[in-house]
Amino acid sequence: MTVRQPLPSDLFEELCPSSMVPFRFGDKWSALVIRCLEDGPRRFSELRVPLHRVTPKMLTQTLRGLERSGLVSRTAHADPALGVEYALTPLGRSLLKPMWALCDWAAEHWEELLEAHEAYEPRRLA
Amino acid sequence: MTVRQPLPSDLFEELCPSSMVPFRFGDKWSALVIRCLEDGPRRFSELRVPLHRVTPKMLTQTLRGLERSGLVSRTAHADPALGVEYALTPLGRSLLKPMWALCDWAAEHWEELLEAHEAYEPRRLA
DNA sequence: CAGAATCCGTTTAGATACTG
DNA sequence: CAGTATCTAAACGGATTCTG
Numbered sequence: 001m002t003v004r005q006p007l008p009s010d011l012f013e014e015l016c017p018s019s020m021v022p023f024r025f026g027d028k029w030s031a032l033v034i035r036c037l038e039d040g041p042r043r044f045s046e047l048r049v050p051l052h053r054v055t056p057k058m059l060t061q062t063l064r065g066l067e068r069s070g071l072v073s074r075t076a077h078a079d080p081a082l083g084v085e086y087a088l089t090p091l092g093r094s095l096l097k098p099m100w101a102l103c104d105w106a107a108e109h110w111e112e113l114l115e116a117h118e119a120y121e122p123r124r125l126a
Numbered sequence: 127m128t129v130r131q132p133l134p135s136d137l138f139e140e141l142c143p144s145s146m147v148p149f150r151f152g153d154k155w156s157a158l159v160i161r162c163l164e165d166g167p168r169r170f171s172e173l174r175v176p177l178h179r180v181t182p183k184m185l186t187q188t189l190r191g192l193e194r195s196g197l198v199s200r201t202a203h204a205d206p207a208l209g210v211e212y213a214l215t216p217l218g219r220s221l222l223k224p225m226w227a228l229c230d231w232a233a234e235h236w237e238e239l240l241e242a243h244e245a246y247e248p249r250r251l252a
Numbered sequence: 253c254a255g256a257a258t259c260c261g262t263t264t265a266g267a268t269a270c271t272g
Numbered sequence: 273c274a275g276t277a278t279c280t281a282a283a284c285g286g287a288t289t290c291t292g
Contacts, residue, residue: 004165007162009176009178010178011162011176011177012158015229028284032138036137042133043254044254045253046133049135050133051138055285055288057255057257058286060254068242069243070238070239070241070242070245070246076254080253080254084253084254091235091239091242094231095235097227098224098227098230098231101223101227101228102224105221105224109217116197120196154264154265170274171274180266181265181266181267182274182276183265183276186276206273206274207273210274210275
């Protein structure tokens, strides 16, 4: 039996930088958008295809959030016909690796997750 | 310039197992709770200390969610004085590594994130 | 094409008080 | 100690409509 350290008195404070991650990527679309930009810049309408459940509003909102965090850049071409391109910044790219790790984990374990979910019964008294 | 693959027609569908991750851990407390259980079982009240911004309701809700996913186990001792203990299941433990990766990323880059956040200005017209 | 604006229902979170 | 119950405020998400 190992000696257990007491828990820090305010983990929320202490892990703020990391709890910022779920804060920023925990929303419904951010992670998916990042993955859409994995192999090159994409245009607004191009992003809507694989995420066809997203409304333009939410996509804009998501993109703005990612821009604000410095993860995605937006380039409006002089020629409007060329559209607007979104791309990962180097910072955004650096997030890919840990994100893949999480995705791999999920891919490996999602059956277990599902099983657990179905096997679960609310609560047996006593 | 590399050849860009067309994006899959429904990434939401395709990444469902992985988008399940933000779904399940994207909430405000799950990740933090998991980290609180890193080095051993903890009791309900013990968990409230480092997460003192959490209300009992939210903590219960979070723990139930993690239980339902098979990531956390709950043990009510026969002797009520011993309280109720929550612990990571093996599945829960297996999540630690990818989670650390993400935390490390955040720890490394949160200054950049903050800077980007402050430097950001809503949108320059034209 | 790339959004912005508005409306509105749903979900989520927090405060507070109470219980076995 | 380990929650539950209730209520309210705020955030989120989607549908729809409109514009440079």
